[in-house]
Amino acid sequence: MSQRTMVVDLDRCIGCKSCEVACKQENGVVLGCTWNKVLTVGPTGTYPQVEMYFLSAMCQECKDAPCVKVCPTGASYKNADGVILIDKEKCIGCRYCMMACPYGVRTFNEETKVVEKCTLCTQLQAIGEQPACVKNCPTKARFVGDIDDPNSDVAKVIQKAGSDNVHGLPDVGNHPSARYILHSKTATWKE
């Protein structure tokens, strides 16, 4: 089985948020909607003993995606690569999927009245290109690939980072596949 997903190296990420704008440009994401947001975690601790890192938030490409399970119309679905997508023609805008997503990374487009989210830029990957945010990231902190394929970019960076430094968002049975690399030298991972 293949599971395409994103890995973000938070040791590298400098919180410049150009990935947010790259995503907006590539995907025509409307004002007020977000498919990708860079959050500042921290500063934690007490000045001047503080830590801070930037968490790039986007769909975690859950293996057992609750958003798909609750979708009444099949608008939300998993494609052959394991990417969760939304068929905008089928979406009735009930937003149950937004409730079901443990991370709140889906967004409701008030103009088209359907739910949207990161597509891993499937349209670009289909023509052999990297997703917009990956390609544009100044610090090359973002990677996309099949995490089940040991030869993929994502599998390799994770392998290199070592399991102690690879983190995922909390799993409530949905098995998020996206991964974050963060060494404790940069900051301690906050669950």
Place this chain on the structure above:
Amino acid sequence: MKQLVLNRRQFLKATAVTGIAAAFSGSFKTGFTQGEAAQGATASETKIVKTNCRACVANCGVLAHVKNGRVVKLEGNPEYPMSKGALCAKGLAGIQALYHPNRNKYPMIRVGKRGENKWKRISWDEALDTIAKKLMETREKYGAEAVFASTGGGGNPQFWSVPRFCNAFDTPNWFEPGCAQCYLPRTLAFGMMYGGADTSIADSNCLEIYDDETPIKTLILWGTDPSYSCPAGGGAAVAELRAKGVKTVVIDPRLTPDAAKADVWLPIRPGTDVALMLAWTRYILDKKIYDQEFVMKWTNLPYLVDVNTHMMLRVGEHHDGTPDTFMVWDTKTNSAQPVSYPWNDRLAPALEGSFTVNGVECKTGFQLLKERAEAYTLEKAAEICWLDVNKIEEAIRVYTQNAPGGISLGVATDQNPNSMQAAMGVVILNSLMGNVEKPGTLMQRFPMSGVAPLFGYIVQPGIKLLSEGQLKKRLGTIEHKGLLQWWAAQPSAVLQAILTGKPYKPRVWLERSGNKFVTLGNSSSWIPAIEQLDFIVHMYMYPTSFSAYADILLPAQEWLETEMPVESCNMLFARQAVTHLWETMDEGLFWSKLAKRCADMGHENCKKAFDPEFMGKDLPYWDKWEDLLNKCTSAVNMKWEEYTQKIPFEFMPKKKWKNYYLYKQTDLKTGMPVGFGTPSKKLEIYLESIIELGRTGKPFTTYPLPPASKDYDPLPYFAEPHESPLEGSQLAKEFPLVMTNGRIPFFHHGTLRNVPWLREIYPVPEIWINPKDSVKYGVSHGEWVFVESQRGKIRAKANITEGIRPGVVYMERFWTPETLDTDTHGWQEMNVNILSKNDAPFNDVIGTYTLRGYLVKISKADGPPKGIWLKPEEFKKWLPEPSDPTPLVDKEV
């Protein structure tokens, strides 16, 4: 539908008189170009044009996707050696800036009262004629010096266009809000002490950090945050170095991304950097961990200085190409001995000590430096700078124990009156450790192609056009002669001259940049001056707060409309005009057209500017932009057209270009080592030549100017910020917090506040407040607060964070285009420069005023300022309205 088919003339008529931000009400919505596109858009073809961004001082490589003449997508160009295919948020937002519905589209003339915002469209001809006439009249009545101009900082690629025009017009008065407050302290200190480039990453220097193979081991980011000031290039390079294990120290009051990732973070009290530098210096000298050989042979520290005159002892005439011969104290013979360049192996000079030479008390430069640093123990620095002693020591150790490396100095220290001294301090700290021109160090003099010779700018300032008599009238420069390096006047002196009429009254202001209220210190102080001016021209891409006070508005081109060669490392690129909209003009062309008008009206000096013979090696003023482009690319033996076909290309193979140890190489003319670009060819740590600068203007003038009131100091000294928070300060009782600024990655100075994608991310300015202070002053996270200094009061949104020290607050500049048409004209609500300080004390050498490190207080506010937009949806009104290219206007004018 009928509106859509209005022809061009009808459309223009229909919009004859309009408010400055008329597009708010949608009156520009159906531009004729859109109508035409709707009819003619059948063939669709996307081409990709290689160009370069200019939404900030970097020039990142861009691939512009153009479909049917319209820009539809921007991507980074992976070939660009600094940004390597990335663009930052500002660069990506280029489309929204280009097609902004509120672009300045045509020249406009004011028809209502000043500030009333009533405008009428005029032709370029009319605009140029009107301006030229006004300039000539003013010159006739009051002298050319009554006309002054100003420009924007690094953002404007045609920076030197403004001084060039002023020199041609024979007015000495132009200024820039950066300059003494930005970069000049560094270019001056590095220029005079080293003769090479400074170490500003944000200004695309520190070329060593872009090389994958650099052996650099440690990087000190002193008052700079590449993550935010140049994310796509420098920020990325620094991230790469960290990933490779390079150690970093960050000296910054604010917890920036770079600070958070640093090995040591020194959150220094704003404005106290020189004290810390002197402490580092003292430690390094004391512990003798400096590079002894290098300091001895390649700096001027062993040279003897007469303690009364502060001048170095020298013997013998210098002849062409060789420097003066200086004296050292030879410990073998216990006598002063001349040491001819480059070195004399028979001597054993003393580095330290006081000696009597022919009855005169002398000390070595080293001795003087040591004495200067003597008071600054680590403990003392910790006390002054609000730092931890152990952390300071740890930072110094990281720096001194991991060679090679270097200190990159940012803009922070340029923005207080201790500016020049801080830049000198960094040259010293780099030099003491021998971090100069070795592989892995930041001070380098790699060769340049010559296509953009002056800090990467293509227009030359033509300084010889300005007459000697006029230069002497330059406001503020006699006292602060460091300004001569950039040939600029001092903004505060210009302001005072307008207000007092002394020594004479400037009357006409030509301004070409964004929002001066947002970038000049104590901006409200300019209002009474503006009210007294006869005539104001504003040239920019869209209306800003400043436009409301102007008499004529001129439409400048966005970066996607302009052309110029761009150099990065050993490669050449081209900014190419991807489209052209409305009647915008490249300002590099505008100034030449204005000069032409003046020449035609009988201005002798302007005529000279068009005379190839007089201009010599410098290109005379151009009729066509291409003339200048061709001149630039002639440095690589090409016409512009051929050049644009070839880019990108290496003007020199990388190996050859990375020309380390230039100072050691043999100068073919003299047979001696090239040395450094200073009079002594040594690193002039003891900056004797600054004394001469203050007394005469040398080396920047060929004729003597009257001396400054006091000699400049050849060694760095620390000056406590004028508005001090320390005990005993009366002011601190009322204004207890130290304010500072620093970049955010979404805006460039005053620009882009009208771009939906960016305002969505950062809609209003934050003020960072430590939790302890938030309790003390009763404000909570996310709440609106008043921020107040002696000079004014604004609002900001509280960000309560442990990322800043108690007693310090941080905020960046802001204005709101959405309130342009209100009484505030968008600059009075949340503009941190209403609080900053533009009066004395100034930096003695350069005239720097205080943008960072002054005192403020905060209190809870009842809410956001009136009329500002907070929600993403509100910015919809500014979504781009793409339109088809229009023919260039230059041919018509």
Place this chain on the structure above:
Amino acid sequence: MSIQWPLVFFTLFVGLGCGTFVGSVILTEWYGKAKQIRTISSLIAIVALGIGGLSSTMHLGHPERMFGALGHPTSGIFMESTMIFLLGLTIIIYLLAVRRNASDATCKLIGTIGVVLAVALAFVNGDAYVMAAIPAWNTWILPLLYVASAAVMGCFSIGVLLAHTANYDTATIAETAATTSMIKRAALITIAIQAVVLVAYLVHIAIAPYPDVTRSVSRILVGNLALFFWGGLVLLGLVVPAVLMIKFYTKNAQGISPHTSITLGLASVLVAGIVFRILMFSLGSSIKQLF
């Protein structure tokens, strides 16, 4: 999560409809009492379900694409809509049977099928929110609360109908009194059950994984939701209706007529029903709300 008003009214009216129908069938068919309310209560149940159903479509961005749901019978929305439809259909059949004077056994059978469907619907209404993503909702107690809320609303709604239709002849006064006291008892029991479930729910919130201030007991008891909890749920949902019920038709009930008292009681539990749903949405933060 922001308060989804269409869903608040959807579940409120569906709950009211279910409660009313179940109450009516139990009273009239199972216990053979107050048969005069069969028609009106069925009609009210249908109308409530209708309003609820309509209200839910207000929540949809594209109600016109609703038929797409037919292909996905396991989804919450599909189950809810199907069950509303089935329940509505059953009630209509029941009504027809009543009109046509079908046999008691037939009416009882149809009614009972309706009861099963209605209880299930009330449960499913709450069950749709049980999801691992939202810790405060991720418990079986939540659908139980929906059922309890429907039951309480049902008791009061039947009480009101009865008060308006009861026959106070001397001949039937005893019978009416018996019916009334049954309702009284039922109401008090359901209120008690609701109280217990509510406490259980608080316990769930206290021990739910991924604790967060947005869904903490302290936010409910003393934080910015305290007014909703104490005022809405406890006072209007439990105390007021209980007191009103105790006094309902009590000999020494003074100053307040039975009509008024039962009507106030219904209003009170309806408001409490709304408040409960508001509270639920207010607590409905995801494990991590990243945007």
